[in-house]
Amino acid sequence: MKVSADRIADLAARHGEKPGALLPLLHAIQDEMGHIPPSAAGIIAKALNLSSAEVRGVISFYHHFRTEPSSSPRVEICCAESCQSMGSEALLAHARKTCEVHPVYCLGLCAVSPAMMVDGKPHARVTPEKFDSVMKKAAS
Numbered sequence: 001m002k003v004s005a006d007r008i009a010d011l012a013a014r015h016g017e018k019p020g021a022l023l024p025l026l027h028a029i030q031d032e033m034g035h036i037p038p039s040a041a042g043i044i045a046k047a048l049n050l051s052s053a054e055v056r057g058v059i060s061f062y063h064h065f066r067t068e069p070s071s072s073p074r075v076e077i078c079c080a081e082s083c084q085s086m087g088s089e090a091l092l093a094h095a096r097k098t099c100e101v102h103p104v105y106c107l108g109l110c111a112v113s114p115a116m117m118v119d120g121k122p123h124a125r126v127t128p129e130k131f132d133s134v135m136k137k138a139a140s
């Protein structure tokens with residue numbers, strides 16, 4: 001997807017009025033564009049009255065954020081206690097056979113462990129078979 005500086009500025013202006021706007025804005029940009037382009041940091045910094053270094057620091061701190069476009073879905077599998085006790089290690093090993101996986105620590109879905117996110121969409125009670133099904137749908 002073509003990255004539009006005007007669109008980033010528009011999103012920044014829309015989120016900039018709210019307290020704690022940086023994370024929701026970064027999520028909005030990534031949700032819409034698939035990643036946060038490096039050129040966005042300056043636009044965001046100006047809109048939120050932050051330094052570009054602060055914005056880049058937050059983007060690099062959270063592994064969820066991509067700074068380059070990708071053709072494959074972003075897969076995050078929870079490896080925190082509840083999910084671990086329900087088989088996330090085996091799920092992680094299964095998933096790594098076919099795609100790049102990012103371990104995360106609690107998606108807030110502990111009651112329906114093990115949990116994962118695929119391009120920001122949550123999935124609960126994920127078995128290896130369910131993982132394969134979700135990934136097949138994501139590819140189509």
Ligand code: FES
Nearest residue numbers: 078083107109110
């Ligand atoms: S421990 Fe996995 S979602 Fe909370």
